[in-house]
Structures are given as C-alpha cells and as structure tokens.
Amino acid sequence: MPVTELKTSVKEAVSTKKTLFNRKHLSLILFVLPAFVFYLIFLFIPTVGAGIYSFTDWNGLNQSYNFVGISNYIEAFQDDKAFRHSFIFTLKYTIFVFIIQNVVALFLALLIESRRKSKGFFRTIFFMPNMISLIISSFMFSFIFTNVFPELSKQAVFSILDQSWIGDPKVSFYSILIVSLWQGIGYMMVIYMAALQGVPKQLKEAAMIDGANIFQRVTHVILPMIMHAITICSFLTLNGAFKVFDVVYALTQGGPGTSTQVMALNIYEEAFSNNFRFGYANAKAMILFLVVLVITLIQVSVLKRKEVEA
Known part of the structure; x- marks a missing residue:
C-alpha cells in the first residue's frame, strides 16, 4: 500500500473514532442533564441559599433582612x-x-x-x-x-x-x-x-x-x-x-x-x-x-x- 493511501486511511480511522467518541459523550450528557438540572434547582441552590440565610434574621416573608453573623449558631x-x-x-x-x-x-x-x-x-x-x-x-x-x-x-x-x-x-x-x-x-x-x-x-x-x-x-x-x-x-x-x-x-x-x-x-x-x-x-x-x-x-x-x- 502506498504511503499516501496509508496516511489517508489512518486519518479516516482517527476521524471516525473521534466522531463516535463525541457522539458517545453527547448521549451521556443528554442522559445526565435532566437529573443534573433537577439536582441544581431543588437541592444545590436551596442548600446554598440556606447557608446564606443562616447568617441572617430573615423571617421568610419580608424582602429585607440583616446579617447577624454566627449569632444564630451560638444561640x-x-x-x-x-x-x-x-x-x-x-x-x-x-x-x-x-x-x-x-x-x-x-x-x-x-x-x-x-x-x-x-x-x-x-x-x-x-x-x-x-x-x-x-x-x-x-x-x-x-x-x-x-x-x-x-x-x-x-x-x-x-x-x-x-x-x-x-x-x-x-x-x-x-x-x-x-x-x-x-x-x-x-x-x-x-x-x-x-x-x-x-x-x-x-x-x-x-x-x-x-x-x-x-x-x-x-x-x-x-x-x-x-x-x-x-x-x-x-x-x-x-x-x-x-x-x-x-x-x-x-x-x-x-x-x-x-x-x-x-x-x-x-x-x-x-x-x-x-x-x-x-x-x-x-x-x-x-x-x-x-x-x-x-x-x-x-x-x-x-x-x-x-x-x-x-
């Protein structure tokens, strides 16, 4: 087989492998994405929010609140x-x-x-x-x-x-x-x-x-x-x-x-x-x-x- 044909076949094989690799990763991302969105909305963001509000005197109703440091934890x-x-x-x-x-x-x-x-x-x-x-x-x-x-x-x-x-x-x-x-x-x-x-x-x-x-x-x-x-x-x-x-x-x-x-x-x-x-x-x-x-x-x-x- 000529060298040029060999290089061409190698490039095609590499290109095909990359395409399959990208498709596989895309399918995995599509499967994981809905669960990740639900996790982000209903677990991660509320947890971060709870951590922030734990340093405040927020009453859950008013939009205004004051930061009180770690006094809540001390209490x-x-x-x-x-x-x-x-x-x-x-x-x-x-x-x-x-x-x-x-x-x-x-x-x-x-x-x-x-x-x-x-x-x-x-x-x-x-x-x-x-x-x-x-x-x-x-x-x-x-x-x-x-x-x-x-x-x-x-x-x-x-x-x-x-x-x-x-x-x-x-x-x-x-x-x-x-x-x-x-x-x-x-x-x-x-x-x-x-x-x-x-x-x-x-x-x-x-x-x-x-x-x-x-x-x-x-x-x-x-x-x-x-x-x-x-x-x-x-x-x-x-x-x-x-x-x-x-x-x-x-x-x-x-x-x-x-x-x-x-x-x-x-x-x-x-x-x-x-x-x-x-x-x-x-x-x-x-x-x-x-x-x-x-x-x-x-x-x-x-x-x-x-x-x-x-």
Missing part, C-alpha cells in the same frame, strides 16, 4: 434547650434504628435465602410495608395504638398492651421505633438478599466440608462477601434516621410536650409554627446537614476500607 448551641434535646433524641433514635434494622434485615435475608421454596412469597410479604407511604403507615399505627391495643388489653393474655403508646413519654419512643422498623426492614432485607445471591456456593460448601458451623460460615465467609451491601444499607439507614420527620409528625407531633421531637421537626416548627424565624431555622438545618455529612463520610470510609480488606 442554637448555647441557649436552645429544645434543639439540644431534639439532637439527643434523634441520635438515640438513629442508634436504635441503625442496629435493629440492619441486624433483623440481615437475619431475615439469611433465613429466607436458606429456604429452597417460598423465597418469593416471603420476600413479598416482608417488602410489602415498604410499598406503603411512611405517613400512611404512621396513621395506621396511630389507630392501632389508640383503638386496637386498648381493646386487646382487656383480655388478660394481652394485658401488656395496656399502655399509653403515644401519650406516655417513656413509651412513645418505642411506638415511633416500631413503625419505622416495620416499614424499613423489608427494604434492607431485599438488598441483603440480592447480595447473598452473589456469594459463590463453592465457598459455603467448602466451609461446611471444613467443619465450620453456621455462625462461623456467616462471620468468616458470608459477611466479608456482602460488605458492599452492608455499606449501602448502613448509609441508607443512617441518612434516613437522622432526617426522620414524617413518622414523628404523624404519630406524636413531637409530644407529649417536646419529648419525641426530632431535629427535622424542631427546624420545621422554628420556621413555620413559632416566630417564623427562617434565618435561625436555616442555621439549625445547616447544623443537621453538617452532622449527617460528617457521620456519613466516616461510616462510608470505614466500611469501604472493610470492603477492601475483605
């Missing part, structure tokens, strides 16, 4: 006892939900995955509560706590149900916990089941042949192989628990008093129910954002490190 940490209590309550709720939800979901996933039959039936049964809106689930359980349980408690066998499930500060926390776990365990269980299906059967069979019991097989074979699912479920659980709002608002509205008030509900009431202190509420929202961000980054980095080690 939240030093003078606002209700906000500090809501932070402690949210932290307590998050710890309980994080541990119980992941442990129970993993246990159910292991139990159902070990069955040869009826996997689809049990998967559907446990996942069905997640198909119901959490606010609807909360209203359902509110009816159960206030009407069904008192009737059952009249029977001697169910006397333990004779509790003020919503009105007693010592019990209302567990009422919120029950609803949250009932609604969220099935979703985490499905994620764990999907991960368990990727564990090679040869590894489990080899462990059985070596004489490993069920506990040893789970801890030394199965858990290291599903660390990616543990990372995902831990992230979703922590993120959702810290931002919980609807179940508390529907069940107790933060009561009795403020005994079950979470951070998101405290921020909502500061902005819309008390004195319309939008600037101060934004400062609280930024504190919540930073808390969730820091804890999430620590959790993801630790579990990602565990994935690499596994």
Whole structure:
C-alpha cells in the first residue's frame, strides 16, 4: 500500500473514532442533564441559599433582612434547650434504628435465602410495608395504638398492651421505633438478599466440608462477601434516621410536650409554627446537614476500607 493511501486511511480511522467518541459523550450528557438540572434547582441552590440565610434574621416573608453573623449558631448551641434535646433524641433514635434494622434485615435475608421454596412469597410479604407511604403507615399505627391495643388489653393474655403508646413519654419512643422498623426492614432485607445471591456456593460448601458451623460460615465467609451491601444499607439507614420527620409528625407531633421531637421537626416548627424565624431555622438545618455529612463520610470510609480488606 502506498504511503499516501496509508496516511489517508489512518486519518479516516482517527476521524471516525473521534466522531463516535463525541457522539458517545453527547448521549451521556443528554442522559445526565435532566437529573443534573433537577439536582441544581431543588437541592444545590436551596442548600446554598440556606447557608446564606443562616447568617441572617430573615423571617421568610419580608424582602429585607440583616446579617447577624454566627449569632444564630451560638444561640442554637448555647441557649436552645429544645434543639439540644431534639439532637439527643434523634441520635438515640438513629442508634436504635441503625442496629435493629440492619441486624433483623440481615437475619431475615439469611433465613429466607436458606429456604429452597417460598423465597418469593416471603420476600413479598416482608417488602410489602415498604410499598406503603411512611405517613400512611404512621396513621395506621396511630389507630392501632389508640383503638386496637386498648381493646386487646382487656383480655388478660394481652394485658401488656395496656399502655399509653403515644401519650406516655417513656413509651412513645418505642411506638415511633416500631413503625419505622416495620416499614424499613423489608427494604434492607431485599438488598441483603440480592447480595447473598452473589456469594459463590463453592465457598459455603467448602466451609461446611471444613467443619465450620453456621455462625462461623456467616462471620468468616458470608459477611466479608456482602460488605458492599452492608455499606449501602448502613448509609441508607443512617441518612434516613437522622432526617426522620414524617413518622414523628404523624404519630406524636413531637409530644407529649417536646419529648419525641426530632431535629427535622424542631427546624420545621422554628420556621413555620413559632416566630417564623427562617434565618435561625436555616442555621439549625445547616447544623443537621453538617452532622449527617460528617457521620456519613466516616461510616462510608470505614466500611469501604472493610470492603477492601475483605
């Protein structure tokens, strides 16, 4: 082949490759663009705006406002006892939900995955509560706590149900916990089941042949192989628990008093129910954002490190 023809064919090949490369990138941009626009409008811009207004005394109505520096943050940490209590309550709720939800979901996933039959039936049964809106689930359980349980408690066998499930500060926390776990365990269980299906059967069979019991097989074979699912479920659980709002608002509205008030509900009431202190509420929202961000980054980095080690 002459040199000129060779150069021409090389140029045509390079040109064709560049065209395909540009088309591929254009198609990727077109697919990502709608999600990016929604992210920009409904998440990024409001977050930046909240950060700016957190340094002001804006009331959410007037166009004029004054910059007050970090006084909103100082007030939240030093003078606002209700906000500090809501932070402690949210932290307590998050710890309980994080541990119980992941442990129970993993246990159910292991139990159902070990069955040869009826996997689809049990998967559907446990996942069905997640198909119901959490606010609807909360209203359902509110009816159960206030009407069904008192009737059952009249029977001697169910006397333990004779509790003020919503009105007693010592019990209302567990009422919120029950609803949250009932609604969220099935979703985490499905994620764990999907991960368990990727564990090679040869590894489990080899462990059985070596004489490993069920506990040893789970801890030394199965858990290291599903660390990616543990990372995902831990992230979703922590993120959702810290931002919980609807179940508390529907069940107790933060009561009795403020005994079950979470951070998101405290921020909502500061902005819309008390004195319309939008600037101060934004400062609280930024504190919540930073808390969730820091804890999430620590959790993801630790579990990602565990994935690499596994």
